[in-house]
Amino acid sequence: EGQLVESGGDLVQPGGSLRLSCAASGFTFSNFWLNWVRQAPGKGLEWVANINQDGSLKFYVDSVKGRFTISRDNAKNSLYLQMNSLRAEDTAVYYCGRWNFALDMWGQGTMVTVSS
């Protein structure tokens, strides 16, 4: 069936950087668009970014443009989110998700806390 496993979440100071990873297994990773979705504590879901199969197309929600970079390594079956200039409002659980007509596979999430 396959799975996605996020890692890299941590406590970071405002203005700091963090790199999230998402390791995929059990499916042909290079065939799918991949996404990052976040959820602030007690709040709803927010789509953050996505990337196409070969990494040539990337889209971002306006609030992270210029600060976050999505990337992937198909040889390693891995998705990444480089987060720079972090703000308190970036505090959330970050999920990676596979796109197959919808987000049909999700990881368990990794917590990012931005606080001094």
Add this chain to the structure above:
Amino acid sequence: DIVLTQSPGTLSLSPGERATLSCRASQSVRNNYVAWYQQKPGQAPRVLIYDASSRAPGIPARFSGSGSGTDFALTISRLEPEDFAVYYCQQSGTSLYTFGQGTKLEI
């Protein structure tokens, strides 16, 4: 960006009743690319419906989606105890995807 507005914010019903959740888009969603997700506390969301009315694999038949253009709905025909959760709609008709703010379905 397309803004999705879900209503009601909270829906209080009992097992066996019918639930209808609404999702309204600020502009027409291309090809009705709307999905619905269910999220339970401490869990990742799971997809129920895609392309407005197609049920995802393994989803019970009591879940159905409908709508087109700017107005979409998720219907649960007879509520089971495990259906009490938060539900989100999402559009993928533009390059920038968006979610609705969610509807909490409570007993």
